[in-house]
Amino acid sequence: AQSVAQPEDQVNVAEGNPLTVKCTYSVSGNPYLFWYVQYPNRGLQFLLKYITGDNLVKGSYGFEAEFNKSQTSFHLKKPSALVSDSALYFCAVRAYNNNDMRFGAGTRLTVKP
């Protein structure tokens, strides 16, 4: 079965600095990869996904992620962090042929002014 690892429970960055939230995955066959964000007291919101094609995927709110097949990674990045980016971020993976989407445990991003 597929699985996702988010090795950092917490990431702290200063406003204006670049941010990276790490994600590695394990799946049989081609992966479909997703990033979601959860703001306090709100539901999960879709940020971006990789299905096929260009390894660099651009999403909402200036976020992007790079699919690296050899490293089985899909790290989330943003060139310049905002305080409003502070939230819980989830990476998810599903195989191309089943319905079971596996989410990571989440990484709490805190951006300090």
Place this chain on the structure above:
Amino acid sequence: GAGVSQSPSNKVTEKGKDVELRCDPISGHTALYWYRQSLGQGLEFLIYFQGNSAPDKSGLPSDRFSAERTGGSVSTLTIQRTQQEDSAVYLCASSLGPLVETQYFGPGTRLLVL
């Protein structure tokens, strides 16, 4: 509606009672998912509905959990004889179709079993 809605937003129940959680997906979305989010953990897949096909129940943790989707729209997740370990946020998501389609999540139902 504009998004996925869930009710109730919060539910407190006593151990051993049954609870029903409701999900209204986005109109026109054929796929519907239920997940559970426990404190400090990621999302756990529970069940998946796609159109009129038989649901994928592979994620349900025990036979106390069941779900229905009536008329291809509203879904109800039922937990019978609740246990304290069932306390979690239950999230519903819908998508236009299966597999590659983006899932849109509801706000969740926070269940507390005393």
